[in-house]
Amino acid sequence: MTDSSTALYCLIGDPVSGSLSPEIHTAAYAAMGLNATYLAFRVTSAALGAAIGGLRVLAKGFNVTIPHKTRVALMMDELTHEASLIGAVNAVAVRGGSLVGHNTDALAASDVLEALGARGGTATIVGAGGAAKSVVYALWRKGFSEVRVLDRTPERAEALASGAKAVYGLNAVGAGLTRSSLLDAVSSSNLLVNATPLGMYGGELEVPEEALHSGLAVMDLAYTRGETGLIRLARSRGLRAADGLEFLVIQAAHSIEFWTGMRPPVDVMRRAALEAISGHARQGRG
Numbered sequence: 001m002t003d004s005s006t007a008l009y010c011l012i013g014d015p016v017s018g019s020l021s022p023e024i025h026t027a028a029y030a031a032m033g034l035n036a037t038y039l040a041f042r043v044t045s046a047a048l049g050a051a052i053g054g055l056r057v058l059a060k061g062f063n064v065t066i067p068h069k070t071r072v073a074l075m076m077d078e079l080t081h082e083a084s085l086i087g088a089v090n091a092v093a094v095r096g097g098s099l100v101g102h103n104t105d106a107l108a109a110s111d112v113l114e115a116l117g118a119r120g121g122t123a124t125i126v127g128a129g130g131a132a133k134s135v136v137y138a139l140w141r142k143g144f145s146e147v148r149v150l151d152r153t154p155e156r157a158e159a160l161a162s163g164a165k166a167v168y169g170l171n172a173v174g175a176g177l178t179r180s181s182l183l184d185a186v187s188s189s190n191l192l193v194n195a196t197p198l199g200m201y202g203g204e205l206e207v208p209e210e211a212l213h214s215g216l217a218v219m220d221l222a223y224t225r226g227e228t229g230l231i232r233l234a235r236s237r238g239l240r241a242a243d244g245l246e247f248l249v250i251q252a253a254h255s256i257e258f259w260t261g262m263r264p265p266v267d268v269m270r271r272a273a274l275e276a277i278s279g280h281a282r283q284g285r286g
Helices: 021-032 048-058 069-073 081-086 104-116 130-141 154-168 179-187 229-236 244-260 266-283
Strands: 007-013 036-042 061-064 091-095 098-102 121-126 144-151 171-176 191-194 217-220 240-242
Touching: 007 021, 007 048, 021 036, 021 244, 021 266, 048 069, 048 091, 061 244, 069 130, 081 098, 081 104, 081 130, 091 244, 104 130, 104 217, 104 240, 104 244, 121 130, 121 179, 130 144, 130 154, 130 191, 144 154, 144 179, 154 171, 171 179, 217 229, 229 240, 244 266
Parallel strands: 007 036, 007 061, 121 144, 121 191, 144 171, 191 217, 217 240
Antiparallel strands: 061 091, 091 098
């Protein structure tokens, strides 16, 4: 039950209608004995400044999802080391009226890469937004030396690759996303990362099957009930693969720790995510 002392945490983005974050966070807060609630708010680009101003006063912390991660980084009073390097924020703590921006996507990506046994080599990233920036940081931390960035807008891919070179010293190239460019990049990589919503809000990332060689690991940041088409294809080929649901849970756990200083029960959060995604599918929400 909420009361006047209930702490508000939330998610802002556009869209947020299919988000599982409220269920995941609510389960964690209950298990931790916290008097807190977590809501999801659709915030358009035009309303972002006003929303941030309100949350500065009302919230204890909030998460940021597409398409606001890069813009929000510019609105912070302070950035953590990770967020400063990445230039994108997905978790904000409100401390004494000041906004401290962090990037728990990067921490989650590092954890998932570790679980996949993906260390060093060449990675292909599809997407060039805030999530992709976080993945580049994680790849650098895990010893990858080469990164190929593909995006439907070639200029965005080239900009991210240029940043990866300048900030991390990676051998990075960016190009437009086509079947041919995807085939070429993935065939010579030992890691493929989908850092787009494809597979989550409609459509699928269609990877040529001939590119999926035995030495490839796959990480998909998108999630849906069951498996995305990419994860299903990868696992059918016997490849190491991690889906977006696990990434979401780990990212949420790092966010809660950032806000509260306490490590939440990840197993409880994982069960809540699985239950929630089944419920959303039955209701036609995701």
